[in-house]
Amino acid sequence: MTGTQVSTDMGRLAESVAAGLGMRFSEPGQGRFTSAVRRVMVAHRVRTDRLLQQLTWDEDLVRDLVSAVAVGETCFFRGAEQFAFIRDEIIPEIRERRAGSPIRICSIGCSTGEEPYSLAILCAAEGLSDEVQITGFDIRRKALARARDGEYDSWSLRRLPPAFRQRYFIPTGRRFRLRRSIATQVGFHLLDVAAQDVASPDVQGGYDLVLCRNLLVYYEQTSVNRIGRHLFECLSQGGWLITAPVDPLIPKVAPFLTMTTEAGVVYRRAATAEPPSSLNTDAAPDVKPNGTQPRRPNDRRKPPGEIST
Structure with missing residues (x-):
């Protein structure tokens, strides 16, 4: 089997894994998703022909796959x-x-x-x-x-x-x-x-x-x-x-x-x-939660980094 065939097979397996987990990935992210699946398979010593079946009962495998795919980047007061x-x-x-x-x-x-x-x-x-x-x-x-x-x-x-x-x-x-x-x-x-x-x-x-x-x-x-x-x-x-x-x-x-x-x-x-x-599930844009009009750009309040200390 050629390297191209292996790569294609892994890509298809990764797509099946994503479907089984209810997850999705964009076309640019397919390589990262496939690499993550391969890493987790090696760590858990799971063969390709057993992976999808094992996902149905192995919670640790599921957690590790989701963890490997999700971006863990964060910091204090992000957003x-x-x-x-x-x-x-x-x-x-x-x-x-x-x-x-x-x-x-x-x-x-x-x-x-x-x-x-x-x-x-x-x-x-x-x-x-x-x-x-x-x-x-x-x-x-x-x-x-x-x-x-x-x-x-x-x-x-x-x-x-x-x-x-x-x-x-x-x-x-x-x-x-x-x-x-x-x-x-x-x-x-x-x-x-x-x-x-x-x-x-x-x-x-x-x-x-x-x-x-x-x-x-x-x-x-x-x-x-x-x-x-x-x-x-x-x-x-x-x-x-x-x-x-x-x-x-x-x-x-x-x-x-x-x-x-x-x-x-x-x-x-x-x-x-x-x-x-x-319930009005399509509240009009620019209506604030308390029903008042939104603040104008020059009336913005301080971000968390400017809280009085």
Whole structure:
């Protein structure tokens, strides 16, 4: 068998793996996807003629394949506009609506923890640590172990304001360890969001804010629809969902209230148990969540990096 034939066979196998996982990849990404499948096969000592069948029962194999394909690049306060929107719009709305009850937040696909810890830092800077419960979910055990460790290099902190680095981290040689007051704000759990429902918080009612960013982009439409419905179901009444600009839009997969903001498209579950037919799932662009007109460009609020310290 020639090298070209081997490459073609592996490409076809990778396509079958993607279909079995409910994932997708663009034409430019096919080589990377195929290489990832080959690496995982070698690590698990799985023959090509057994791979697809083993995917049906071997959860570790599935997790490692998804981990190898997904891009794990992240950093603190990645997506500054969205964090500013959370601080300026979402958190104040939740505090007013819940009237002193804990604010329940989760980060899905949290990787090594930078995103949920960023949320914990944001809430601490706003004096809300005692009012917030934050959970991080990811499919990768190794990533979660690193997240629980709470130690990062300067690259992960590259977008963090210097005052935040000084206040919330302890230098340890060339690395930085989160202070205990922040590290204990976040709990981490294993989750394959394509196959499992998002676990509800301990308190009844669902999450007030869910971040699921840069994850849906890896899945084909059927999986996106299923995940989108799971995300809707895990929201509290009035709860918010934020995805990434690169993620596919999901306004029709569940009765979301959808709005366009300066931070991109944002989704909500209705604050009251209205029947789906009465929900406006196509809210007009430029209408803000509170019904007011959007701010003009010269009225933009400070991004997270400019929070008063």
